[in-house]
Amino acid sequence: MEAFTTHTGIGVPLRRSNVDTDQIIPAEYLKRVTKSGFEDGLFAAWRRDDTFVLNAAPYAAGSVLVAGPDFGTGSSREHAVWALMNYGFRVVISSRFADIFRGNSGKQGLLTAVCSQDDVELLWKYLENHPGASVTVDLASRTVTAGDIVASFEVDDYTRWRLLEGLDDISLSLRHEADITDYEAGRPAWKPVTTPR
Amino acid sequence: MGKTLAEKVWESHVVRRGDGEPDLLYIDLHLLHEVTSPQAFDGLRIAGRPVRRPDLTLATEDHNVPTTPGPITDPISATQVETLRRNCAEFGVTLYPMGDAEQGIVHVVGPQLGLTQPGMTIVCGDSHTSTHGAFGALAFGIGTSEVEHVLATQTLPLKPFRTMAITVEGELAEGVSAKDIVLAVIAKIGTGGGQGYVLEFRGSAIRALSMESRMTVCNMSIEAGARAGMIAPDEMTFDYLRGRDHAPTGAEWDAAVEAWSQLVTDEDAVFDNEVVLDAAELTPFVTWGTNPGQGAPLGSAVPDPETMGDDNEKAAAQRALDYMGLQAGTPLREVAVDTVFVGSCTNGRIEDLRDVASVLRGRRVADSVRMLVVPGSARVRLQAEAEGLGEIFEAAGAQWRLPGCSMCLAMNPDKLAPQERSASTSNRNFEGRQGKGGRTHLVSPLVAAATAVRGTLSSPADLEPVAADAGAGQEH
Numbered sequence: 188m189e190a191f192t193t194h195t196g197i198g199v200p201l202r203r204s205n206v207d208t209d210q211i212i213p214a215e216y217l218k219r220v221t222k223s224g225f226e227d228g229l230f231a232a233w234r235r236d237d238t239f240v241l242n243a244a245p246y247a248a249g250s251v252l253v254a255g256p257d258f259g260t261g262s263s264r265e266h267a268v269w270a271l272m273n274y275g276f277r278v279v280i281s282s283r284f285a286d287i288f289r290g291n292s293g294k295q296g297l298l299t300a301v302c303s304q305d306d307v308e309l310l311w312k313y314l315e316n317h318p319g320a321s322v323t324v325d326l327a328s329r330t331v332t333a334g335d336i337v338a339s340f341e342v343d344d345y346t347r348w349r350l351l352e353g354l355d356d357i358s359l360s361l362r363h364e365a366d367i368t369d370y371e372a373g374r375p376a377w378k379p380v381t382t383p384r
Numbered sequence: 385m386g387k388t389l390a391e392k393v394w395e396s397h398v399v400r401r402g403d404g405e406p407d408l409l410y411i412d413l414h415l416l417h418e419v420t421s422p423q424a425f426d427g428l429r430i431a432g433r434p435v436r437r438p439d440l441t442l443a444t445e446d447h448n449v450p451t452t453p454g455p456i457t458d459p460i461s462a463t464q465v466e467t468l469r470r471n472c473a474e475f476g477v478t479l480y481p482m483g484d485a486e487q488g489i490v491h492v493v494g495p496q497l498g499l500t501q502p503g504m505t506i507v508c509g510d511s512h513t514s515t516h517g518a519f520g521a522l523a524f525g526i527g528t529s530e531v532e533h534v535l536a537t538q539t540l541p542l543k544p545f546r547t548m549a550i551t552v553e554g555e556l557a558e559g560v561s562a563k564d565i566v567l568a569v570i571a572k573i574g575t576g577g578g579q580g581y582v583l584e585f586r587g588s589a590i591r592a593l594s595m596e597s598r599m600t601v602c603n604m605s606i607e608a609g610a611r612a613g614m615i616a617p618d619e620m621t622f623d624y625l626r627g628r629d630h631a632p633t634g635a636e637w638d639a640a641v642e643a644w645s646q647l648v649t650d651e652d653a654v655f656d657n658e659v660v661l662d663a664a665e666l667t668p669f670v671t672w673g674t675n676p677g678q679g680a681p682l683g684s685a686v687p688d689p690e691t692m693g694d695d696n697e698k699a700a701a702q703r704a705l706d707y708m709g710l711q712a713g714t715p716l717r718e719v720a721v722d723t724v725f726v727g728s729c730t731n732g733r734i735e736d737l738r739d740v741a742s743v744l745r746g747r748r749v750a751d752s753v754r755m756l757v758v759p760g761s762a763r764v765r766l767q768a769e770a771e772g773l774g775e776i777f778e779a780a781g782a783q784w785r786l787p788g789c790s791m792c793l794a795m796n797p798d799k800l801a802p803q804e805r806s807a808s809t810s811n812r813n814f815e816g817r818q819g820k821g822g823r824t825h826l827v828s829p830l831v832a833a834a835t836a837v838r839g840t841l842s843s844p845a846d847l848e849p850v851a852a853d854a855g856a857g858q859e860h
Contacts, residue, residue, distance in 0.1 A: 202696075202699075203700070203703075204696055204697075204700050205575055205576075205675050205700065207675065207812075207814045209793075209812065209814040209815070209816060209817050210814065210815060210816075213794065213816055213820070214447075214793040214794050214795035214817075215794055215795060217419050217447075217795060218419075218448070218458075218460040218461055218463070218464050218795070219460070219464075220422035220423065220426075220463065220464055220467045221422075221423065221426075222423050222426075232815060232816050232820060232821075255696060256576065257575055257576040257579075257609070260575055260576070260609065260675070261511065261606075261607075261812060261814060262510075262511050262793075262812075263420065263509060263510055263511040263525035263526060263527055264419070264420065264527075265420065265423075265509075265527035265528040265529060266528075268527070283576055283579065285576075285579065285609060286579055286580060286609070286611050287511060287525055287526070287527060287611060290526075290527060290530065291527035291528075291529060291530075294527065294529030294530065295529065343543070344404065345404065345405060345406055345543070356529070356533055356541060357427075357431070357433075357532065357533050357536050357537060359541070360408060360533065360536075360537045360539055360541060361536070361537060363399065363400050363408060364537075366399050366400045366408070367399055367408075367410070367436075367537060367538065367539055370399045370410050371410075371538075374410075374412075375639065375640070375643065376636065377632040377636035377637070377639055377640045378412055378501075378504070379412075379413070379498070379499050379501060379630040379631075379632075380439040380440060380630075381413070381438075381439060381440060381441060381442040381478050381499060381630075382439050382478060383478060384629055384630065
């Protein structure tokens, strides 16, 4: 995973709450067996609407998405994260993320920054009044800066450390392989196995 | 201080605990399907890693499969399914492919094989893994990176959840079912209300539910934002498991039951949050909007967005009504549907099909309605045929299909057309979930069946009694 320290890019105000992962990428786009090429499916239904924010030229090259509460609810599809990243997003800002989406993002290096809804409203107004304006997200200091707005955001310490270092979870867990083997030795014999009987 | 059920299962699976790190949790069962696994297997190949425990891993084909006879015609879908077959063969994972007697929706297959047992940790790259919590397992959906992690290590690094009790006391009225309970819970706490929590459903109304009904309740925990929902195992759980293919036998059964019997929340345990519902107050529930929290009793009207909380909520509700093509104030019973879908991991089990058949027996699906009845697995289909349910569906004018995820998500040929309206026993009414522009009302199997007959959202109580000579009275 690529390390994340700080990022500056065009901010995109998405004034919607409960943006579920079916909206981020509909099921018909989930059939690829790679992690690339999902940008076509990003917000596919909404992008057919000319008034959708990403269809406005200044926002089309955005990389910092500012969304309403409960972003990423619903399906566990990691394709939602791939679609956002394939499109060019590196950060999503919201006052509340769905658990699975936030976890998936952390594994892929997409930063989910939790800001207060008041700060989200300030960012929305600023980005709507200044289309194409930049937003800087600094992970070390946990701050979002846009124009005169300086907002702090939350991200859990462990995810922050992994993102800053660009560490891969599987390698971290495999450092503890002896513990895993020990645990397996103590599992009850009656626990099921999937091999057909 | 005592422990909750969720905490007990968690504690018994901690492989390693370190300061400032998530717990490393052992995973007892890893279920796979074709959509969320290919990139995970690719990751293993690139890193040169094997699947650590293929004997704790099981795959099935469900999301892409057509529910009419014949092969997959969409070449991209076919490639995805072929990729799963190749990956399972290469890494030694048991797979139940289309046409196999054990094939079906992954969350229907696990329990019916007896692989889902109390006290286990169960994961799958699918958010409805919460279904398995009905057995007192800690079961939750994961993303593809985590699928790769579990394949490689049989563990996951996880931060502890908080716990929330959902207590439902009292008796359900006739015609009110598990689906109505869970839709009412989601409407009450909202789609984000369960975020960060494991829900434990408890109380006399939950205890009285069958295992399949309990699965329906736990299945939709994720729609309240909770990754997992659980119900403490009891005699009903043990009775369900006894004799199933992968359930323990002999002395091992006795040892297992003894361990399972400890899996209850201690009297002095404290939940981080609690929500209480009175079962007697529940009525058939349907959704009117575009998320599962936007629901209301069938006997009410489409709500007025102006009565909703703040400006953002008003706008979201108005947006939902615009998408759904509904006017505030319209009685829900007057909303006409084009399609009725019975099936999915929420309501595609044999008891769901019996409920539907009990309504359709001696009746006809309205001419204006197409109805799909899709069993959750090949075994469910066989059982339904053995009980004569398939004949009842077909005699009523419904299409009786082959097992799969079907119209729950628009990923196979079963879809809604733009503006087409459905009453669906599935779990999500998101915009476009059942097809581009499609409009979904989530309902119970009983409401789905009654709606198919009347053509508008209805409960069985709204139907004329079946004439005595029309095949009534054949109770199963």
